[in-house]
Amino acid sequence: MPGTARVEYQEELDRLEASALGGLDLVSASLSRTLEAVEHQDVELAQIVVADDDRIDGRYLEVHQALITLLATQSPVATDLRLISALLHVLKNIERMGDQCVNVCKLIPLTGNEPPSDQEMVKLILTMGAQTKTLISQAKRSFEGRDVELARDLVRQDDAVDNLNRECFRLALEIGDDADRREWAMTMLLGARAIERIGDNAVDIGEQVAFVVTGLFREFEDASHPMG
Amino acid sequence: MGAAGATRAESESEVGKVEMKPPITEAQAAPGVTPVATDRPAKTLDAKEVNLFYGDFQAVENVTMTVEPNKVTALIGSSGCGKTTFLRSLNRMHELNAGARVEGSIQLDGQDIYGPRVDPVQVRRLIGMVFQQPNPFPTMSVYDNVAAGLNLNGGRVKKSEKDEVVERSLRGAHLWNEVKDRLDKPGSGLSGGQQQRLCIARAIAVEPEVLLMDEPCSALDPVATLAIEDLIGELKSKYTIAIVTHNMQQASRASDITAFFNLEETGKPGRLIEIGATEKIFTSPAQQATEDYVSGRFG
Numbered sequence: 001m002p003g004t005a006r007v008e009y010q011e012e013l014d015r016l017e018a019s020a021l022g023g024l025d026l027v028s029a030s031l032s033r034t035l036e037a038v039e040h041q042d043v044e045l046a047q048i049v050v051a052d053d054d055r056i057d058g059r060y061l062e063v064h065q066a067l068i069t070l071l072a073t074q075s076p077v078a079t080d081l082r083l084i085s086a087l088l089h090v091l092k093n094i095e096r097m098g099d100q101c102v103n104v105c106k107l108i109p110l111t112g113n114e115p116p117s118d119q120e121m122v123k124l125i126l127t128m129g130a131q132t133k134t135l136i137s138q139a140k141r142s143f144e145g146r147d148v149e150l151a152r153d154l155v156r157q158d159d160a161v162d163n164l165n166r167e168c169f170r171l172a173l174e175i176g177d178d179a180d181r182r183e184w185a186m187t188m189l190l191g192a193r194a195i196e197r198i199g200d201n202a203v204d205i206g207e208q209v210a211f212v213v214t215g216l217f218r219e220f221e222d223a224s225h226p227m228g
Numbered sequence: 229m230g231a232a233g234a235t236r237a238e239s240e241s242e243v244g245k246v247e248m249k250p251p252i253t254e255a256q257a258a259p260g261v262t263p264v265a266t267d268r269p270a271k272t273l274d275a276k277e278v279n280l281f282y283g284d285f286q287a288v289e290n291v292t293m294t295v296e297p298n299k300v301t302a303l304i305g306s307s308g309c310g311k312t313t314f315l316r317s318l319n320r321m322h323e324l325n326a327g328a329r330v331e332g333s334i335q336l337d338g339q340d341i342y343g344p345r346v347d348p349v350q351v352r353r354l355i356g357m358v359f360q361q362p363n364p365f366p367t368m369s370v371y372d373n374v375a376a377g378l379n380l381n382g383g384r385v386k387k388s389e390k391d392e393v394v395e396r397s398l399r400g401a402h403l404w405n406e407v408k409d410r411l412d413k414p415g416s417g418l419s420g421g422q423q424q425r426l427c428i429a430r431a432i433a434v435e436p437e438v439l440l441m442d443e444p445c446s447a448l449d450p451v452a453t454l455a456i457e458d459l460i461g462e463l464k465s466k467y468t469i470a471i472v473t474h475n476m477q478q479a480s481r482a483s484d485i486t487a488f489f490n491l492e493e494t495g496k497p498g499r500l501i502e503i504g505a506t507e508k509i510f511t512s513p514a515q516q517a518t519e520d521y522v523s524g525r526f527g
Contacts, residue, residue, distance in 0.1 A: 005526060006524050006525060061364070073475075076523070077511070078513055078522050078523050079510060079512075079519060082512065108290065215512025
């Protein structure tokens with residue numbers, strides 16, 4: 001009877017999947033604080049985000065090690081092997097997403113304690129962040145549900161984030177001749193870019209969902225094959 | 229039962245002499261399997277709609293598959309799924325059991341090995357078998373064990389010729405360096421792994437086309453097992469190889485193609501569920517039953 005053997009192994013694999021995907025909740029929380037720090041120029045909150053990234057890195061190292069142990073001791077094959085391979089990818093994506101939040105937060109002290117120079121640009125970045133949080137939770141749900149359609153839909157959602165990023169770029173170009181304002185805009189543009197990369201990582205997680213389900217790895221979209 | 233009408237009595241064909249057609253090469257390669265460099269193009273074993281019986285009991289139902297040349301095909305499946313019975317039908321050893329019966333067709337490069345005028349002894353020379361327990365002739369020397377098949381195959385063989393075959397076979401089985409100074413000692417004095425390589429040397433001494441192996445490593449320790457697996461990997465450049473194994477890691481390490489056999493329940497005949505490139509079977513098999521078996525989810 002299927003399912004009657006290797007119970008502990010199956011439980012361990014389930015636990016590690018939940019733990020790895022739980023990393024996306026950590027990223028989502030980290031991104032929320034990052035956006036709050038951006039909105040209020042909150043340097044202290046930004047420092048907390050930077051310090052808290054150790055939790056995301058710790059999750060990465062812990063689950064990664066446990067997956068390697070499963071590979072070494074349980075000789076997983078077929079769907080289990082694809083799942084473990086995918087989780088190793090996803091962990092790396094999560095770790096990168098956490099790093100991008102840190103990148104944004106490290107920019108905040110550079111903008112000084114003055115109020116934001118351009119409220120419209122801040123609003124755009126906050127909208128990008130909210131949209132990216134949706135991507136993160138959708139990536140998690142698609143993995144948990146092995147839902148390839150939901151995973152593919154991440155590409156569409158990510159396009160919206162990319163458009164907002166371009167809009168930020170346009171605003172930065174048009175911000176005027178004042179040197180301080182230009183410096184502020186350039187710094188914020190780096191932050192927008194970091195948030196945009198978080199969206200890309202969410203799409204990468206979606207590609208791993210398709211790999212687990214179908215056994216075929218293909219990028220949903222890349223520069224040379226748009227909407228592949 | 230889908231015996232396809234081809235019982236042995238009906239399979240009258242032109243054969244009488246065991247003379248083979250030109251070899252078939254990589255044109256037949258299974259998708260996803262990289263052809264190996266071949267020292268000698270080997271032959272193809274084609275089983276079509278094979279049904280195997282022990283008296284009234286049907287052990288294997290309607291198996292159609294190809295054992296491809298210069299590749300290692302692993303037959304896997306739980307106990308009683310018919311994989312060993314099927315393997316033994318590939319060189320006419322199944323029929324040695326009382327009441328055993330074969331339906332369907334098995335061809336070696338297009339020639340029916342069950343043809344009415346085909347000599348089963350000659351079939352077994354062309355399609356050799358290595359068994360689970362190393363079984364060298366206990367009272368014979370290492371040398372005589374390897375040469376045994378030459379003597380059986382009729383006619384006198386010159387001593388110098390025999391020396392050459394014995395050395396070549398022992399070298400081919402990776403055993404020469406370990407036994408060259410004790411060729412006159414009993415084969416039973418060797419270690420288990422050496423004895424199994426001696427049996428492989430004995431099998432290849434008569435230059436077969438196909439080597440069948442029935443769990444050849446199950447009685448060996450891990451080091452001897454890996455030595456045999458390395459040897460299997462080399463032998464495929466000359467031979468067509470089919471191996472029955474209970475060790476899934478062995479199937480994944482040592483074979484190019486994997487065939488999964490299963491039975492619905494005890495007492496029912498075994499069937500071929502899925503055959504494909506080993507890489508495919510162990511990363512994304514097409515059938516759920518295969519997935520459950522290779523993942524170890526059958527309790």
